[in-house]
Amino acid sequence: MLFEYSIKGGDFSTAGQASSRFKKVLQQLNVPPQTIKRIVIALYEAEVNIVAHAFEGTINIEVQPGYVVMTLTDKGPGIPDIEKAMEVGYSTASPKVREMGFGAGMGLSNIKNNADILEIQSKINQGTTLKITVNLNQENVIKE
Amino acid sequence: MQISEIIQALGLKAFTESAGLSRNATGGYTCDLLSDVMGHSQSGQIWITLQTHKNVMAVASLRDLAGVILVNGLMPNADMLAQAIEEGIPVLGTDENAFDISGKLFILLGK
Structure with missing residues (x-):
């Protein structure tokens, strides 16, 4: 099954809508609550990153029997130093975004902690693509 | 413990009324x-x-939280309140600060 959602950069009034819609899909598919939790945390953080940093973006989600792959592609500033961006507490968010309680430098680490595979590709002044894979059968997954 | 019992025990305001x-x-x-x-x-x-903004409700809903308590006499923004009612997630309020109300809730829930 394939799902696609469009995200508008800067529009915090709709941030989280795609995650909310996909959460309902996962519930209908009877995915276990603990797995829904991991998928939704990773997806919401990635969705908010597009709203906070990019001009626009697209979320493509592929649901397979054993796993979910969420690919988030944005047009935006890109990430100059991905390793640095992954550090907890490092953030380039604007003061306005921080006042709302976002931009604490926890988003990407939240994504990493809840994903089984996380791939990030980014080009400066063009955009960023996140590919997040979460296994649906968590008992078969050995996590650190 | 039910939200209605917590409202009564801690003297909270229910911005979302019966939701x-x-x-x-x-x-x-x-x-x-x-x-x-x-x-x-x-x-x-x-x-x-x-x-007090709408994104609070997105997080509360996505994480299946029982409700939200706003501290220091703060009130929810109109769009936060509208989404809370739509989702059926109670938004409550207190004049107390986060430390005091957390402590009272901790004791009330027997933590």
């Missing part, structure tokens, strides 16, 4: 950073915060 009063709260999480709540709260907890 979600029968929801069950198992604990609390006190924080103003949305990503921390997203990453570390547990479903069924009441979220204690000073954030």
Whole structure:
């Protein structure tokens, strides 16, 4: 099954809508609550990153029997130093975004902690693509 | 414990009136950073915060939180309130600060 959602950069009034819609899909598919939790945390953080940093973006989600792959592609500033961006507490968010309680430098680490595979590709002044894979059968997954 | 019992015991305001009063709260999480709540709260907890915008409800809904308590006499923004009612998630209020109301909730829930 394939799902696609469009995200508008800067529009915090709709941030989280795609995650909310996909959460309902996962519930209908009877995915276990603990797995829904991991998928939704990773997806919401990635969705908010597009709203906070990019001009626009697209979320493509592929649901397979054993796993979910969420690919988030944005047009935006890109990430100059991905390793640095992954550090907890490092953030380039604007003061306005921080006042709302976002931009604490926890988003990407939240994504990493809840994903089984996380791939990030980014080009400066063009955009960023996140590919997040979460296994649906968590008992078969050995996590650190 | 039911939200309605918590409202009564702690003298909270219910901005969302009758919405979600029968929801069950198992604990609390006190924080103003949305990503921390997203990453570390547990479903069924009441979220204690000073954030009053709509994104609070997105996080509360996605994490299956029991409700939200706004501290220091703060009131929810109109769009936050509208989404809370739509989702059936109670938004409550207190004049107390986050420390005091968290402490009272902690004792009330027998933590």
